[in-house]
Amino acid sequence: MYHKTTGYRVFSYFNYAFMILAGLACFLPLLHLLAQSLSSKAAISGNMVSFWPVGFNVDAYIKTFNNSNFNGAMLTSITRTVLGTTISMFILTCAGYALSKEFRGRNVLMWFFIFTMLFSGGLIPSYILITALGLKDTIWALVLPGAFGAYNLILLVNFFKTIPKALEEAAFIDGASFFVILSKIYLPLSLPGIATVSLFIMVGHWNSWFDGILYMSDASKYPLASFLQTVVVQSNMQNMAMSQSEVAAMSEQSIKAAQIFVSTLPIILVYPFLQRYFVKGIVLGAVKE
C-alpha cells in the first residue's frame, strides 16, 4: 500500500465492491437452493423462501437418498467421471508427449486433430455410429466419444514444450527410455497442466447430460446430470395440459433443490484441491520463450 493516491484508493474500493458483488452473485443462488431444500413444501409453493429455510425439515434429503434412481445416477456419474478422466488423460498424455517432439508429419497430425475441433459429424451420424458400434445403453457411450479432445491436447502439448529439452537429453544419457522419461520426468513436472486438464474433463463429464438422455433407453442408467435435467425441466413444460398424472408425479421443489445441491457438492469439493494448480496450468502453456 505505497500508492495511496486518491485514484488508487477509489479504484481499490471499487475493486473490492465489485468482487464482493460478483462473489455474492455466485454464492446467493446456492444459498437460496440450500434454503429451499430445507423448507416445507407449502412455503416453497407460496414463494416464501429466500435465504433462510421456512418450516425447517430435512425430508427432502431423506427422500433424495431413498430414491434409488438418484443413488444409481450418482454412482453412474462417479463411475463415468473417474473412468472418463482416466481414459482421457491416458490418451492425452501419450499423444501430448509425442506431439511435443519434433518429428516428420507432426503438423499434419496436429492439423487432423484441430480439424475435429472445428467440424463435427453432427447429431445423427454420431448417433448412428454409437448405435452401430453397440455402445448404446453402456457406460462406454458416455466415456468414449469425448475421450480425445483436441483443445485439451493443445493445452498439454504446450505445457510439455515448456519443459527444458536438456532435461530429457540428460535422462537419455543415463539410459532412460521414452516411457520412463514420460512417467518419471514429464508427468511430475507438468502436474499443474495435468491437474488443469483433468479438472476440465472432470467437470465436463459431471455436467454433461444430453448424451445420457440420448444413448440410454433406460432411465436407471442415466448419469446424474441427465437425471436432474429431466427432474428440473419437467416443471417448465407447457404442454402437460392433458397429463394430470404427470402433474401429480412431479417432484416437489424442495426435493429438486436437495437433488441439485447434493449433486453439485462433489465437484465443489474436488475444486479446492485442484485450484492451486489452476492458474499456473493455464498460464504456463501460454508463455513462449
Add this chain to the structure above:
Amino acid sequence: MKKRNDLWKMVSMVMLSAALVAGCSKGETASETAPASVLKDGKYDPPFTITIAKQQDENAGKYINGETLNDNVLTRWGEQNLGIKIQTTLLGGDASQYNTKLRLALTGSEKLPDVLPVYDTMLVNDLIESGQVKEITEDISTYMPDRIKEIYKQYPTTFNPVVREGKVYGMAIAPNLTEGEVMLIRQDWLDRLNLKAPTTIDEFEQVIAAFTNEDPDGNGKKDTYGFTFSGKDSYNTGWVSDPVMIFSAYTGKHLPRQWHNDNGKLTYGSVAPGNKEALAKLRDWYAEGYLNKELATQGAWDALSDFTEGKAGIIIGRPWLYDSVKDVEKNVEGAKISAYPTIQGVNGDKTYQSAQLNDGVFMFNKDFQNMEAFFLYYDKMYDAAFSTGDFKFGYAQGYDYDIVNDEVTFDPTKFNTPLEAVQGVGKMAFTKNTPSVDGPGQSYYDLANGVKADTGVLIQSASKDQTTQDGYRISYENRDVLLPNEFNGPPTPTMQNVWEQLTTMEQETFTKIIYGNEPLEAFDTFVKQWHEKGGDTVIEEVNEWYNQASETDVMTLMNLK
C-alpha cells in the same frame, strides 16, 4: 456382422486398450424370432414381447418394491395373465427429447419399437411419410373390441391427423373429453368483504377491485390483488392460470390461439373483433393493479405461486388445480378456497374454454404383426375406467388402491403398507396417462346427486378433497363450454414458414396493450398485418385440410359407424 468387426478393429486400435474391447463385445443383435404365439383362453403361449416407446419423466415419482420400468407389477401382470410382455425400448424425458429420440430412431440405426405414442402433429406427418408406420384401417375394424369402438365413435375428429387418402395410420391414445376449468376463489376474502362470487364481467370487476383495494386479508397493508394468470406463452393456456374466460366473455366461441368451425369454415380466434374489448378491460385492470404485475413473464405453472402465497384472490384452472394451490390454507391462517363456474359473457351466454380430446396418437411399426394382441392388452387397460375385470378398483392392490377391512381405499396412508403418496400407475403402464371414460367428471356429478360409491372410479372420486369434487361437478355441469381445437393436423406449408412470426406478433401485441405500452388501436393494426403477412393463406390451407380430412368417410371403413 463383418462390417461391425472391422469397425471394432479400428476402434480398438485407437483405444489402445484391450480391456475396453472386451467390455464392448457384448450387445449382440437380439434376434429372438419366437415361435408363433397362439392365443388360447385369452392368453398367448408362449409369451411374446411388444416393444413400445414412452415419453415419461422417469425420475418424477418412484417405483416401490424395487421395481423398474420394465419389471413391475403391471408388466408382470401382462406376462402372467395375457402372455404379453410390454417392454419400453425407447424412452424420452420431456417432449422435445422424446421427439428427438423418435426421429433418431427413424434413421434406421436401430429397430423402431412396435408401438409408438406420438405427441407432435409434425412428427405424425413425418412418420406417415417415412413409410415406416403401419396402416391400421382393417385392424381397427377387425380387432378393436366393441366397448372401445363405442368410445372412438364419439370422437371422429381425433382421426383427422392420421388419415391419408382414406387410409388410417394411427389412433388417438385413450380419447376422452377432459375436464373443464373452474374459478378458484378465496372464500374467506369474499366473506370478509361481504361479496358473493362473480357471475358476470361487471361483478368480476367489482370483486377483483375489492380484493385489491379493500384489504381482504385484513393485515392493514395493500398487498393483495384480484386475479392471477399467465400471459407468457398464450392467453389461452388451456389448463391452469388461464385468462381465456375474459376473452371469451367478448368473443364467444372464438378463443385466442384456437380454430373454430364457424358455419363450416374454420376461423382463427385471436383475430376475432371481440378481443379488442377484452384487451381494453385487461388493460384497465392492469393499470388499476387488479392483475398479476408480472403476468407476461410467468408461465402457467409459476403464475399460481401468488395465489398459494395469499397475495391473489382468484385463479382459473382445471379442478385438480386446487391440489396445487391448497397450500395457501396452510400458509395463511383462515384461508379457504371455493370452486365456482366461470363467469358469463357480455351477451349472457356462458364463456368457453378449450378442451382436449386425446393425448397424442398411437402409431405402429409397419413390421408389427400382432395388432390383435395390442388390442387385447389395450382393452384390459380400460378395465379400470369401466370398473370391470382384473382392474375393477384400480390397477394394482397396494399401489394405487388397497383393500383394508373389506373397504377399498385410495388414501395411501391407510394402505396395509402405508405409502407416502399413491403410486402413479402411468409410470408403470404402457402409456403415461391411463385411459378414462369419466369425461369432464361424470362420477363427481353422480356422487353429488347421491349415487352410492360402489365402483372403483366412484370410490376414487369420493376420496378427493371436497373442493376438488365440487370443481369436477361444476366442470361436468358446464361441459357444453368445452371447445376442442378444430385444427389438429400437421402444420401447413405456409404455417411452417410464418406461424412462429404470427404468434409472436400476436403475443407481443396483446401483452403490450395490456401493459399499456401501446394504444388499443394496436390490435387493429395487428389484425391487418396478421392477414397480410400470411394469415390469409394459412386460413385457406387450414380449411383445405379440414375439408379433406372430413372428405373420406374413414369411420365407415373402420367399421366405427
